[in-house]
Amino acid sequence: MAWTRNEIAARIASDIPSGWVVNIGVGIPTLVPEFIPDEREVLFQSENGILGMVALGAQDYPDPELVDAGKRPIAVRPGGCFFESSLSFAMIRGGRIDLGVVGALQISRAGDIANWSTDEKMIGGIGGAADVCSGVRNLWVAMLHTTDVGGHKLLEKCSYPLTAEGVVDRVYSDLAVLERNRDEWHVISCAPGVTVAQVRHVTGFPIEVEGR
Amino acid sequence: MAWTRNEIAARIASDIPSGWVVNIGVGIPTLVPEFIPDEREVLFQSENGILGMVALGAQDYPDPELVDAGKRPIAVRPGGCFFESSLSFAMIRGGRIDLGVVGALQISRAGDIANWSTDEKMIGGIGGAADVCSGVRNLWVAMLHTTDVGGHKLLEKCSYPLTAEGVVDRVYSDLAVLERNRDEWHVISCAPGVTVAQVRHVTGFPIEVEGR
């Protein structure tokens, strides 16, 4: 039985060590913070200029000057800080962010990611995606394993415009968690009742035999 | 009769318009601020990270965390601000400083300045001199017209290592105020009793005939 979006987010959350600084993208990644246990110190960075972002509490008054990269109202936790855009991207490009969790349209065997446009005319918005995908120390992708009509999203080569080349470390899909080492991928775990054979069937590149 | 160091500084101060932001170097330039009338709003920037630097008042307690580029204790005036080094030099390189006032060892006809070392082994300290001389909108040099032994310091070409190429706009010496327009120099004014002919005699490049 495939994992739900919440289960994907929870699985990602459970894999994030204490002390990491994490940048999260739109889609399933936005669900990750709520699954981080309170006692684990994970700091969320948002590229519009905040480190230590937390969800707005039920009693908090939304501040128009305090938003995340999706322009949603947020709050800052004690020990958080604000900064301007060039310093924010210095952190990202400079490799200070331990982890980026992003969505994706396509992932290639070589770890390329396409996650912002389906169209060579480059209509759509890249936002901070290229910087985040290129700059973070670890890049984990949260996504459904296939398209709405069952097509492959994990492919030998991406056909959509790339966000960044050779950067994906892990894919957390509804079917499995996969990890990449150069051009080789293996399954870390499958959703309950899902077999590696089933994952291979919907994956456009080879998956290594376990134990090799 | 030649101008004194204080008279050179006073003349420079009298030529600085209200509202200008000024970076001053070591030597005679450090004397300039005291000749700015209180009612004229001139802001002094120091490249170690302050805009709105003022002399330490007689009653002020020196703060070890508050120094100028010469490491002397200073104070900040209301409306001043502090910043880190890369933003400080962004201001300087980016052309935000209206005026730099510096000392010099040699000045060439083309406006090159050598003001940090006499020696091709580059012993000495360049500090912020290259950035200031290259970056400011106007560069005025405060200097004695000749060396201790009467040698030329205003030369066809500099022999000492350059600080920056083609940047000097004016020279305020003990004998005269000179202004450069490309390779042409003319005298704005001479010290009392000093003639243009006398200035020409101690200057290693031609000085234009007035009124040309």
Added chain:
Amino acid sequence: MDKRSTLKDAMSHVRDAMTIAIGGFGGAGFPEELVAELESRGCKDLVIVSNNASRFEQLINSGAVSRIICSFPFGGASVTLRKSIEDAGVELQLMPQGTLAECLRAAGAGLGGVLTRVGLGTSFAKDRQVVNVDGTDYLLEPPLTVDLAFVHAEQADRWGNLSMRGTARNFNLVMAMAAETAIAQVNHVVEVGQIFPDRCDVPGIFVDSVVQCSNVGNSKED
């Protein structure tokens, strides 16, 4: 030195065909009154530099804009804005957000451009010079100088020192740095000396005009 100005006087700097950088990320740090005034001026051929484009729909529909340089013009749901941009023949030039910020900073800092690996191997590398530094390739992104910057701050003094709150800083510093002329819309004008020297987010040296908001406290929802 008094940089305080009326909205009309400050906006008299605007000319057709200017490149105008507009700060803000969504509503945070967005100078909405300056943009509203810009809308009323009937300009042509403006190049707008901003992280997003969604707040410029009226400007686009009025035919004032020829090009937008941004990182995230609109989300997938913004069908009307996309149509507006296409109908008005506006050229859309996308840049990765960090490259946009750094190219503005480079312009303000007197640097010749930005050497970045972001965009290598993607469509963003098209027409870009590649520079090899010690064996590693970088894209050379040219500095992004602008004629005008519209920025927003919580507080300003008459010397143009600005202080922001929260995530409102975003592009406002680098845009003021990159601009020939920077106009700040501010919630509060305070006396010189009331912005603590350690707490000045944009030194006044980067700001030319300070315009007091008329609508302090109004909500700014995206």
Added chain:
Amino acid sequence: MDKRSTLKDAMSHVRDAMTIAIGGFGGAGFPEELVAELESRGCKDLVIVSNNASRFEQLINSGAVSRIICSFPFGGASVTLRKSIEDAGVELQLMPQGTLAECLRAAGAGLGGVLTRVGLGTSFAKDRQVVNVDGTDYLLEPPLTVDLAFVHAEQADRWGNLSMRGTARNFNLVMAMAAETAIAQVNHVVEVGQIFPDRCDVPGIFVDSVVQCSNVGNSKED
């Protein structure tokens, strides 16, 4: 996440032949206790990156230093320091101060270098690649990555957030950014949350160890 450390533990990162950036401009923002501890460790072949060199005379005399990268090693009057440097065979590599700051920032910001006109036509252009951008020449100065940074702050929390006073910021931010490991000597350690989020000069993400000063309030004269 607790970055507080004893002086000895923090300094256990030091190895021979490391490149160490040391913040401060004169005494302002200078981490003197970290440097004193470094002097006591008997290192070899260190490369010191700092704006000045005058505070490293003992380190130089003890033979710990092979190279100094700085903008202003000493004033004309510093005869003994100059002699120390020559006697110890220390290589002196001068950089314009703004280029030094920007190359450290570039290293921290993941950029491939700095394109600057400062130094063009001078000895500082020697061995530098020249890059032409839209008809203008720039020197390409490579990023300056360092193994360690020693920085100083007025306040820190256990997450490594730093807050400075006055002109003490200087190189401390860009050095922490450029460093594999940054160690901060601080006057006061405060609770997490006591450094106001708008008033954090160096976000903790750039800092690895926080060492409380033993000598708070002592004078630091140059």
